[in-house]
Amino acid sequence: MHGFLNLDKPKGISSAEAVRRVKKVIGPHKVGHGGTLDPIATGILPIVIGKATRFSEEFLGMRKVYLASVILGMSTDSYDSEGTSTFRADTDQINKISERLVSETLDRLVISQRIESSDTETQIMQKPPIFSALKKGGIAAHKLARKNTPIDLDPRRVSIYSWKAGGLTTTIDGLRQVIIEIECGRGFYVRSLVHDLGELLGCGAYLTDLRRMKVGDFLINESVDLEEFILYGSNNLVEKLILPIDKILESWPAVILRDSDVRTLGYGQSIILSPYRRYLSTFFDADLLRAYDPAGKLVAILERDFGVGLWKSFKYLGR
Secondary structure, eight states, X not given: OOEEEEEEEOTTSOHHHHHHHHHHHHOSSOEEESSOOOTTEEEEEEEEEGGGGGGHHHHHTSOEEEEEEEEESEEETTSBTTSOEEEEOOHHHHXXXXXHHHHHHHHHHHHHHEEEEOSSOEEEEEOOOSSSSOEETTEEHHHHHHTTOOOOOOOEEEEEEEEEEEEEEEOTTSOEEEEEEXXXXXXXXXXXXXXXXXXXXXXXXEEEEEEEEEETTEEGGGOEEHHHHHHHHHTXXXXXXXXXXXXXXXXXXXXXXXXXXXXXHHTTOOEEOOTTSOOSSOOTTOSEXXXXXXXXXXXXXXXXXXXXXXXXXXXXXXX
16 A cells, blocks of 8 residues: 555644554554644644655655734743643733734734845744653753753744735633644644744734644545545445545656666666657756656656766656
8 A cells, every 4th residue: 555645633642642543453564743732733644655754854845834823912831732821911912912913913923023025935933842752952842942942943934825814803711812823844833833923913823723724635525534444444445535646746747668768767878858759748957757658557667867968867766
């Protein structure tokens, strides 16, 4: 079994535990995931199976869309609902919070952290939360934080593509709640954005719920929840839920190789793709290609090699 599972991870379990439960259903196949979700987060967790595990890294670089539920008027040490309260704004501060103020402050926050931008992407310097898996001196930061060891994590360059806030409401205990939608890239911490927003507003903020809605071309409304997957497993129907390996590569140009080319790649050698041959799509400006055998099976991802027309195997899947 080789392919991807668009899994909707439930709240309260780690990504590793989700992988373990999937593996328990599908049996003796290599299983991994394409990007960690915190236990309190839900939503798309791409599961990679068999030869598809070679593409785990590709998911990390894909754009992701999150819906974040944010409490305004209080801060916590972990920047989320699992932490200890470190600050609560007074009633007057909280009453001044409006949807327009939150939206405008969110814009100011991104601009203040911006180091480079284009029509589609804004790169910012973001300081990660100390309650994270990032390592300091070889030790996970969250382990040091729980021991009250002073930690100072360096800001990191991350990408954000879009952001908007709306749906302001009042909670039972008099705080404010708002929904923020964020499209971002690899290594982005939504918790940090939320914390920084609270600092700039002056009232504090923390993340209470986070749902990942999109990863590349994987959409939440096409995902499978864990209980449904287990049910399919009990009826030996799991393969109906597994997406083919080239699902995440649909936008890449592709070529159909000759049998001799497939054999050459299998020997670890480069092949020549001539512009005079007819191919599945135009690819001569691309750096990576999908490569299929004459029967239409994906056998490799190719990358440019030194030399005109030369291509080598970037990921070889074989037959």
